[in-house]
Amino acid sequence: MKRIGLKFAAMSVMAGLVSATAAQAQDFTFKLHHFLGAKAPAQTQMLEPWARQVEENSDGRVKIEIYPSMTLGGRPPELIQQARDGVVDLVWTVNGYTPGLFPRTEVFELPTVFKNDPVAANLAMFDMFEDDLKEEYQGVEVMFLHVHAGQGLHMRNTEVRTPADLDGKKLRIPTRTGAWAIEALGASPVAMPVPELPPALQKGVVDGAMIPWEIIPPLKIHEQTEYQIEGHDKERFGSTSFQVSMNADRWNGLPDDIQQAFRDASGRDWWGKVGEVWRGTDNFGIELAVKSGNTHITLTEEETQAFRDALAPVVDRWIEDVSAKGIDGDDLVEKARDLIADNTGAM
Missing domain, CATH: 3.40.190.170 (Bacterial extracellular solute-binding protein, family 7)
Known part of the structure; x- marks a missing residue:
């Protein structure tokens, strides 16, 4: 009886410890x-x-x-x-x-x-x-x-190599800075959360989107598009x-x-x-698109510079906009550029 009692007591102590641990974990x-x-x-x-x-x-x-x-x-x-x-x-x-x-x-x-x-x-x-x-x-x-990893261009059926190729196109973007970039390229921005993009592409509500390659696999963007476009040395059109x-x-x-x-x-x-x-994950996304038959276009340095020139006014527009709210936009741009340069290759 004594052994049974000791065993029961030990089990009770263990149960108490387990309960205490569980309670602590919660x-x-x-x-x-x-x-x-x-x-x-x-x-x-x-x-x-x-x-x-x-x-x-x-x-x-x-x-x-x-x-x-x-x-x-x-x-x-x-x-x-x-x-x-x-x-x-x-x-x-x-x-x-x-x-x-x-x-x-x-x-x-x-x-x-x-x-x-x-x-x-x-x-x-x-x-x-x-x-x-x-x-x-x-x-x-x-x-x-x-x-x-940055905005690349995903197009349903339009090959893009110059800003002029986007004239009149409708492109999805989630941010106002992205919308300004799309406008600077001669296209029309369409704002929507990214989960709504696949049916919008399928139905032709938009002609393309500015999003990273990372989102291709989870939303099966490669099934709704033919072209993925980015600049020289993986340069993107903002983030x-x-x-x-x-x-x-x-x-x-x-x-x-x-x-x-x-x-x-x-x-x-x-x-x-x-x-x-x-x-x-961005690299994985573009590999999937290419394996599925999509065309991955990397612009030449000259072609990329044409996009830079077209997009440069977006920075000026942002500086003017935030400056009107009492924010020193020039200072933020300078700091961000300097720190990005300092941290390039840091890891």
Whole structure:
């Protein structure tokens, strides 16, 4: 009887330890909401590794649940407000889905500022964040910012080698800076979240889109287009900025050690790593398109310069626009260009 009693007591202690561990593991549960599918590289290669690192840093006290494809409701442009209102704890979203809300960060989207290196751009964003960008992220605590590998042209059935080839075409873009670029090239911008692009291409609502190659596999863009076009040495026509951010009240209510778990997973090296992820997935996307029979056009240096010349006024337009709001656009462009140059080849 005594042995049975001791065994029961030991089992009770073990059960108590397991229960305590489980309870501890559920101390802080966060819902992360985003607009792409669960198999998109943005989730599998960026959001999931980041979430698991935060959980590890917290010794299991944090659990981050990822909800893709807007499964918690709403449309992609509503994500940032969902985070600000505390409807969800965390979001990954496109800054440009809410035009004008993050004007300083737009500098990294501009053609001739962003060219072809998402790692360098992300590191430059990190270096500028505290002094130049942070003030526009009201209501949220930024975990990290990033750009994608840059806007390439995806065309249904039009071969493009000069800006004139785009005259009168309708192109999808998610951001106002991208819309300005499309207008500068003589085309008409059509704003829509990227999940809506495949049927728009299929039905001829748009003739093409400015997006990175990364999005080709998850949305099967290669099945709706014939041509993918980029500049010399992988130069692109601008980029798009994104954020992963937490509701500010939720953040402020966390103990210091849990905040540190997030900070340690979201440092400068991680911002650079995200750039590597997007470059890698971009390469995979264009390889898939080519293997499927699409034509990948890399413009010559001379052809690329014609696009640079056409797009140069976009930077001037942005500087004038933000300057009217009291933002020193000239300074931001100069800083961004210098820091991108300094960080080129950094990783």
